[in-house]
Amino acid sequence: MTETADIVVVGGGCIGASIALHLAEKGVKKVILLEQKQLANGASGKGIGIIRTHYTHPVLAKLAQQSLQLFHHFGERFGGYDAGFHACGYFVLVGEADVETLHQVVAMHQQMGIRVDLAEAQQLQQVCGPLLDLSDVAAIAYEPDSGYGSPPQTTAALAQRASDLGAEIRTETPVLGINLDAEGRIEGVVTPQGAIHTRTVVDCVGPWARQFATQLGLEFPVTPIVEHVVVVERPTEVATVHPVVSDLINLCYIRSDAEQPYTRIGNSDPKYHAQFALSDAEQFQGQLFPDICDKLHQKLIRRCPSLTHAPITETYSGIWGVTPDYQPIIDRLDDVPGLYCAVGFSGHGYKLSPVVGDLVSRLILEPMNESVELLHLFRYRRFQENDWIKAPLSYAQARGLR
Numbered sequence: 001m002t003e004t005a006d007i008v009v010v011g012g013g014c015i016g017a018s019i020a021l022h023l024a025e026k027g028v029k030k031v032i033l034l035e036q037k038q039l040a041n042g043a044s045g046k047g048i049g050i051i052r053t054h055y056t057h058p059v060l061a062k063l064a065q066q067s068l069q070l071f072h073h074f075g076e077r078f079g080g081y082d083a084g085f086h087a088c089g090y091f092v093l094v095g096e097a098d099v100e101t102l103h104q105v106v107a108m109h110q111q112m113g114i115r116v117d118l119a120e121a122q123q124l125q126q127v128c129g130p131l132l133d134l135s136d137v138a139a140i141a142y143e144p145d146s147g148y149g150s151p152p153q154t155t156a157a158l159a160q161r162a163s164d165l166g167a168e169i170r171t172e173t174p175v176l177g178i179n180l181d182a183e184g185r186i187e188g189v190v191t192p193q194g195a196i197h198t199r200t201v202v203d204c205v206g207p208w209a210r211q212f213a214t215q216l217g218l219e220f221p222v223t224p225i226v227e228h229v230v231v232v233e234r235p236t237e238v239a240t241v242h243p244v245v246s247d248l249i250n251l252c253y254i255r256s257d258a259e260q261p262y263t264r265i266g267n268s269d270p271k272y273h274a275q276f277a278l279s280d281a282e283q284f285q286g287q288l289f290p291d292i293c294d295k296l297h298q299k300l301i302r303r304c305p306s307l308t309h310a311p312i313t314e315t316y317s318g319i320w321g322v323t324p325d326y327q328p329i330i331d332r333l334d335d336v337p338g339l340y341c342a343v344g345f346s347g348h349g350y351k352l353s354p355v356v357g358d359l360v361s362r363l364i365l366e367p368m369n370e371s372v373e374l375l376h377l378f379r380y381r382r383f384q385e386n387d388w389i390k391a392p393l394s395y396a397q398a399r400g401l402r
Contacts, residue, residue, distance in 0.1 A: 004197045007364065008189050009033040010175050010212070011204030013044035014151055015342050015349050017158035017169075018357025019202055021078070024165035026361055031167040032196060034189070036174035039159055040152040042206045042281070043349060046318025047151045048229060048255060048266050050244055051351045052090045053114050053143060056105055056391035056402055059377050060327070060348070063355050065114050070354035071149060074157070077354075079164055081157035084150030086258050089243035091124055092141040097396045098248060099139040104393050106141050116143045128242045130306050131234075136249055148244055148255050151350045158357070178216060178339075186338030200364060202340045207281035207321035209329075209343035216336050220329065221383050222321045222344040224281040225273050226289060227266065229317070230296045232310040234261045248398050250299045262313065265300045267292065268398060273322060284319045322346045325388035330356065330378040332363060340364055341380065 006028050009020045012035025020033040035041065051071055055061040074083040094102045102118075109116045119142040121134045134140075159169050170191075177190040178201065188197040205212045207224035239261040246253045251269035256262065276289055293315045301308050323329060323344040333339040342360050345352070362369045377389060395402050 002188070002195050002197045004030070005032045006030045006198065007200040007202065008196060008198045009202045009204060010189070011035065011042075011206060012039040012155070012159065012169070012171060013042050013204065013206055013349070014040070014155045014158065014353040015206070015345065015356055016202070016204035017155050017162060018353045019204060019342065019360045020167045020169070021158050021162035021165070022357040022361035023364070024162050024167040026365055028365070029166070031162070033159065033162065033167060033169050034173045034175055034191065035169075035171045038171050039169070040155040042208070043318060043320050043345070044151040044155045046229070046316060047350050048253070048264055049084075049148045049151050049350055050090070050253060050255065051085065051149055052146045052244070052246070053109065053116070054090065054092055054105065054141065054246065054402065056101070056393040056395070057389065058108060058112065058392075059374055061109055061112060061114065063352050063374065065112065066355040067352050068145060072145065078157060079161040081161055082153065083157055084153040086147045086149070087145055088147040088241065088256070088258075089127070090143040090146035090246065091119065091243055092246045093134070093137045093249060094139050094395070095136060095249045096138045101393050101395055102139045102141055108393075114143070115145050116141055118142075129238055129240055131238045131242055131304050132245070133303060133305050146244065149350070154350070154353070158353070175212075180336070184336060186336060199338045200340070201338060202342065202360065202364070204342050206343055206345070206349070207284070207319045209321055209341070211280060216339070218333065218335060220343065221324050222329070224278040224284060225320045225322045226276040226278065226284060226287065226317050227320055227347070228288060228292050228296060228315065229264055229266050230293050230300065230312060231262050231264050231314040232297075232300065232307055233313050234263055234307060234310055238306045245303070247299070247303055248395050248402070250303055251397055252296060252299045252303070254300065254303070263300070263304070263307065263310075265296050267296060270326070270398070281319060281321075286317055288315060288317055320345075320347050324383065325390070327389040328378050329380050330360060330375050331380040332367070333380060
């Protein structure tokens with residue numbers, strides 16, 4: 001006898017876990033989440049986990065603001081579980097070319113009720129001590145409520161809460177195929193354990209989006225991109241935990257660890273992405289591309305000369321699913337009735353995951369809900385319509401990453 005489910009969510013990262021949880025919360029009786037390996041196997045597994053609201057597009061800023069509030073009340077909101085969130089503060093550094101843009105972004109955010117303000121170099125130096133060289137910084141913004149969390153821990157927490165509410169979380173269960181009926185509607189999924197009959201499938205496979213959709217005749221412009229992280233151990237004189245710093249001059253971001261004297265640096269320069277692209281997400285094996293870790297280390301030393309002799313304790317890589325405009329595809333796929341997607345988050349997925357789970361569940365269950373209108377910006381057909389997402393403001397070099 002074929003197993004049945006009301007809704008099948010495919011992909012066990014933070015987005016898939018959040019959607020499964022919100023569906024279960026809204027009373028869907030049988031939600032099954034299928035993950036081909038283990039939870040947080042893809043983009044959610046190795047991210048630095050920055051949680052910020054600093055976006056040049058107001059819709060993204062609004063979604064990030066809503067998610068930030070959920071991270072602050074995560075345990076209260078999600079059954080007592082912990083996301084590993086640390087509200088250590090978030091600073092944005094810009095050079096002369098971006099001063100006016102920074103001022104406009106801050107003003108826009110303040111009008112939206114986001115807690116952010118312009119800051120002086122002295123304020124940043126007070127919390128970071130001798131860590132930073134700010135001689136080339138022309139303006140600074142500060143979000144006191146932002147910080148970072150743990151993507152794997154958050155994913156596990158969301159999945160466990162979903163399980164508590166009746167959702168079934170199945171790891172080591174890849175989707176081998178999608179069954180359609182004679183009219184082209186979703187009829188079920190095929191796994192190694194057999195078929196599951198369902199009329200609703202949610203595609204949350206992240207960097208695997210292009211391959212997943214090909215079998216359905218859909219072209220998803222989602223490219224798997226390898227991103228890199230370098231970790232150093234701070235010396236005793238600068239061992240104090242420091243806030244997250246987004247450096248839009250050197251195009252990188254740094255954060256410290258809460259429990260150990262480590263500083264992590266990641267890349268925010270889109271010019272490298274063509275070099276780090278994979279034709280298939282299955283090619284990702286944790287590999288490091290030549291020279292990028294050295295370049296990140298040099299950027300760290302440039303911004304933090306006090307770390308010149310800090311030993312490198314680790315270098316590692318993760319994988320993003322990146323779209324041409326660096327924004328996600330969140331939609332109901334009318335070409336295949338019963339199919340929904342939330343993929344291609346281009347590095348934004350973790351910080352947005354709590355609110356995206358709610359919105360996608362409403363898209364499925366309450367499509368006329370006013371909040372669902374926000375998702376129109378991220379529709380699948382925008383690429384065919386040549387209507388890419390463009391922010392009203394833009395930093396000189398960071399492009400879609402901000």
